[in-house]
Amino acid sequence: MSAVGSKHFGRFLSSPGGRPTIIAGMAKYPIFLELGGRRVVLVGGGAVAVRKADALLEARARLVVMAYKPSDAMTDLCTRHDIELVRDRYAKQYIAQAVLVIAATDDHDVNEQVCRDCQELEILCNVVDEPQLCDFFVPAVVKRGDLQIAIGTEGYCPAYAGHLRKKLEMEFTEEHGRFLAELERVRRDVIEQIPASADRKSLLGKLVDDESFEYFRANGPAAWRERVQAMVTSQA
Secondary structure: OOOOOOEEEOOEEEOOOOOOEEOOOOOOOOOOOOOOOOEEEEEOOOHHHHHHHHHHHHOOOEEEEEOOOOOHHHHHHHHHOOOEEEOOOOOHHHHOOOOEEEEOOOOHHHHHHHHHHHHHHOOEEEEOOOHHHOOOOOOEEEEEOOEEEEEOOOOOOHHHHHHHHHHHHHHOOHHHHHHHHHHHHHHHHHHHHOOOHHHHHHHHHHHOOHHHHHHHHHHOHHHHHHHHHHHHHHHO
């Protein structure tokens, strides 16, 4: 499609009456997005939409679900979590003021219209299983406490991202999450007690390395904290 006579919204070219066409070669910027208390609109009411809703609830988004005929599972989820459920056909007016929108319907025309409207309103949009209509992709995630490892494939093969997630889930255990929590506690002590930035950087490098983790795993958090305090005291 030629850009001549077309409107350019975000990463798409859109001609009047035509279909949105992705601009090739767009680089991705990986982020962890804070959604707590922010309006997110989910279009769709089936099984896929329910899974998306669960993930958005975990992120504490202020979720609005739009579904003309929501499934029983979606209706139950919305009731239990006090989610705003709009039982109506998709309309542009419902996505206003949203931080992002996810379209999870089985109707390509609806998904495409959601994409167009988001581009016009400058709202980030994800359309499930249609990467050419996405501003962002939802990665496969390994979560261990506050430790999160995200795997993305540019939307080309989510199954491969899922495969890699399973491999990483075997390597990174709940102990890694507990180790991170302990690191955050001692990091504050290091910052407060060691004035020289070079010394702080050197010590923190030792605290996060594999030897430190193996000591934590073998001896437990109490013994590890004692060891760390001795290291801090020696450099304070």
